[in-house]
Amino acid sequence: MPTDATPRPTIYDVAQRAGVSKSLVSLVLRDAPHVSEARRDAVLAAIDELGYRPSRAASALASQRTRTVGVLIDDFHNPWFVELLAGLRSVLDPAGYTASVADLALETASGRKPVDGFLAQHVDAIVIAADLAPGTLERVGVPIVVAGLRELGARDAGRAVDVVAGDDELGGRLATEHLLRLGHTRVAHLAGHSGPGDARRRGYESAMLAAGLEPITTGGGATTEAAGYSAACALLEAHPHVTGIVAANDVMAVGALAALRERGLSVPADVSVVGHDDSPLAAYRYLALTSVDGHSADVGAAAARALLRRLDSPDAPAHRELLALDLVVRGSTAPPPT
Amino acid sequence: MPTDATPRPTIYDVAQRAGVSKSLVSLVLRDAPHVSEARRDAVLAAIDELGYRPSRAASALASQRTRTVGVLIDDFHNPWFVELLAGLRSVLDPAGYTASVADLALETASGRKPVDGFLAQHVDAIVIAADLAPGTLERVGVPIVVAGLRELGARDAGRAVDVVAGDDELGGRLATEHLLRLGHTRVAHLAGHSGPGDARRRGYESAMLAAGLEPITTGGGATTEAAGYSAACALLEAHPHVTGIVAANDVMAVGALAALRERGLSVPADVSVVGHDDSPLAAYRYLALTSVDGHSADVGAAAARALLRRLDSPDAPAHRELLALDLVVRGSTAPPPT
Numbered sequence: 001m002p003t004d005a006t007p008r009p010t011i012y013d014v015a016q017r018a019g020v021s022k023s024l025v026s027l028v029l030r031d032a033p034h035v036s037e038a039r040r041d042a043v044l045a046a047i048d049e050l051g052y053r054p055s056r057a058a059s060a061l062a063s064q065r066t067r068t069v070g071v072l073i074d075d076f077h078n079p080w081f082v083e084l085l086a087g088l089r090s091v092l093d094p095a096g097y098t099a100s101v102a103d104l105a106l107e108t109a110s111g112r113k114p115v116d117g118f119l120a121q122h123v124d125a126i127v128i129a130a131d132l133a134p135g136t137l138e139r140v141g142v143p144i145v146v147a148g149l150r151e152l153g154a155r156d157a158g159r160a161v162d163v164v165a166g167d168d169e170l171g172g173r174l175a176t177e178h179l180l181r182l183g184h185t186r187v188a189h190l191a192g193h194s195g196p197g198d199a200r201r202r203g204y205e206s207a208m209l210a211a212g213l214e215p216i217t218t219g220g221g222a223t224t225e226a227a228g229y230s231a232a233c234a235l236l237e238a239h240p241h242v243t244g245i246v247a248a249n250d251v252m253a254v255g256a257l258a259a260l261r262e263r264g265l266s267v268p269a270d271v272s273v274v275g276h277d278d279s280p281l282a283a284y285r286y287l288a289l290t291s292v293d294g295h296s297a298d299v300g301a302a303a304a305r306a307l308l309r310r311l312d313s314p315d316a317p318a319h320r321e322l323l324a325l326d327l328v329v330r331g332s333t334a335p336p337p338t
Numbered sequence: 339m340p341t342d343a344t345p346r347p348t349i350y351d352v353a354q355r356a357g358v359s360k361s362l363v364s365l366v367l368r369d370a371p372h373v374s375e376a377r378r379d380a381v382l383a384a385i386d387e388l389g390y391r392p393s394r395a396a397s398a399l400a401s402q403r404t405r406t407v408g409v410l411i412d413d414f415h416n417p418w419f420v421e422l423l424a425g426l427r428s429v430l431d432p433a434g435y436t437a438s439v440a441d442l443a444l445e446t447a448s449g450r451k452p453v454d455g456f457l458a459q460h461v462d463a464i465v466i467a468a469d470l471a472p473g474t475l476e477r478v479g480v481p482i483v484v485a486g487l488r489e490l491g492a493r494d495a496g497r498a499v500d501v502v503a504g505d506d507e508l509g510g511r512l513a514t515e516h517l518l519r520l521g522h523t524r525v526a527h528l529a530g531h532s533g534p535g536d537a538r539r540r541g542y543e544s545a546m547l548a549a550g551l552e553p554i555t556t557g558g559g560a561t562t563e564a565a566g567y568s569a570a571c572a573l574l575e576a577h578p579h580v581t582g583i584v585a586a587n588d589v590m591a592v593g594a595l596a597a598l599r600e601r602g603l604s605v606p607a608d609v610s611v612v613g614h615d616d617s618p619l620a621a622y623r624y625l626a627l628t629s630v631d632g633h634s635a636d637v638g639a640a641a642a643r644a645l646l647r648r649l650d651s652p653d654a655p656a657h658r659e660l661l662a663l664d665l666v667v668r669g670s671t672a673p674p675p676t
Contacts, residue, residue: 257624
């Protein structure tokens with residue numbers, strides 16, 4: 001289903017170029033007898049010159065696999081997707097598929113439906129690694145696999161959609177329990193509003209409640225560095241005795257580091273900070289963030305396998321796979337000050 | 339020129355399916371007389387079932403624009419490309435083109451030629467924003483525009499290739515002159531080996547020499563955070579009295595921050611650090627890197643405009659455009675300790 005702006009030549013264009021009627025073009029296409037050699041040649045020449053393809057040939061062509069998989073991520077600024085993509089490719093490459101990446105932030109800035117570009121490229125399938133507006137996937141006629149917990153139900157696509165994700169609720173719990181085990185009791189959460197963000201908050205809250213502690217949640221909007229900074233400023237204003245912060249992701253955690261430093265608080269001596277995603281950022285020595293490893297590469301590889309299965313069996317029942325996560329402890333967490 | 343793994347059906351496949359000779363398929367394709375209706379029908383049915391397209395139709399089809407532009411970046415881990423891509427899209431989107439992004443790091447990990455994926459997608463043109471091995475662009479039959487200073491001469495592609503880049507040599511000079519004006523005299527460079535990296539080093543060296551100072555350059559390999567850390571460790575070992583560091587890019591600068599902190603040196607009180615790219619990283623409050631703004635968005639927009647011109651005039655002479663850069667001063671630079 002090409003959506004590009006170059007109009008495909010129609011049977012009328014062929015008729016006009018050949019100087020014959022549309023009916024005669026149809027006769028030639030149907031290989032009907034009783035068409036003069038001259039007029040048949042004129043039609044065939046026009047078909048060739050215009051690159052016209054009759055609709056059956058066009059649909060046969062459209063059904064040919066391009067061996068390209070579209071990967072829709074949320075935002076290139078958020079580096080968690082780098083490992084996801086590596087995992088996707090570790091499976092797609094040997095299978096002969098190329099990944100084509102686009103990001104929701106820029107795609108929606110242009111006012112187009114975020115998947116239109118992929119459809120124009122005739123991708124064979126799409127991996128959704130972003131939160132989409134309801135209805136975005138309606139009438140997308142290729143298999144879809146969702147990577148990560150998204151605000152996207154299988155029902156949105158009107159058919160079976162596989163979901164492969166890290167268990168983000170477990171991740172939120174692991175981050176919180178790490179701080180509780182270190183002896184922290186005043187632990188707050190910088191929430192981000194997204195599919196994974198909501199699950200992480202539930203994990204944080206359940207770990208706090210299980211320990212008989214009151215959850216303190218701020219933020220809950222964007223998941224950027226700026227949002228992390230603002231949420232941490234609000235938190236430290238309202239709860240100056242907090243000693244532990246669980247951020248919804250690594251960039252928000254980096255925002256919190258700045259808010260803490262501005263108030264003269266050391267990390268981890270005064271306040272411990274845990275990120276989420278174990279992005280390249282978390283591993284930078286200068287940041288050294290303790291972070292929940294979302295095993296994005298494993299999620300990517302599992303999503304790619306689900307996608308290859310789905311290409312083979314378009315009508316198989318929807319499949320949902322949650323991968324266990326674990327925590328990478330670095331320099332941003334320590335016991336609370338005594 | 340499809341390079342995907344699904345073999346396109348050949349005339350032999352059609353002949354086999356129809357139970358006729360290849361010559362008879364040719365006769366039907368040439369619309370020759372004296373072919374029985376039954377055998378003609380068998381051949382046409384086989385052509386339809388297999389989705390076979392004779393080569394002239396195939397080339398007519400291949401000449402149709404897909405309105406997709408491949409963008410080859412070096413590494414998703416290095417966030418400078420985010421703005422480049424935004425700039426590219428600000429011009430490509432209104433022109434009806436979709437950008438498809440791939441990165442050299444992962445593409446070469448898979449052992450394929452980095453542009454093969456784009457050719458399989460039938461992109462209309464390619465933007466190269468990565469350093470490529472010589473010969474990579476041979477036989478790439480679509481227009482190419484190079485974004486950034488690359489180790490790629492126009493000659494590599496065997497034809498006119500437009501280059502649009504920030505003036506990285508000017509950038510290296512601006513970063514160095516900023517430190518010299520603040521009063522630093524012992525200023526070192528953490529070099530990265532790449533097209534832009536080489537230009538930045540030349541800029542640093544020329545500014546030092548113009549001020550009558552001896553250049554001190556370390557590094558010169560990879561441009562990663564780890565490479566920046568190692569280069570800074572080596573530098574501080576050999577030149578412990580350095581008070582200013584000009585890094586080849588922002589991630590290397592972040593590596594240097596860690597090396598300085600490990601030695602108990604404060605930024606900027608003891609040592610000033612300048613990055614390059616003004617990436618999202620540099621703007622994170624916790625890092626607050628003074629950095630050369632490469633105006634990547636402007637480079638991207640200019641590259642996209644060059645590409646649209648090249649699509650219109652494939653034979654126009656090669657065009658080279660260097661954009662002026664400037665410095666964004668943040669918290670990582672100050673006068674040297676007294």
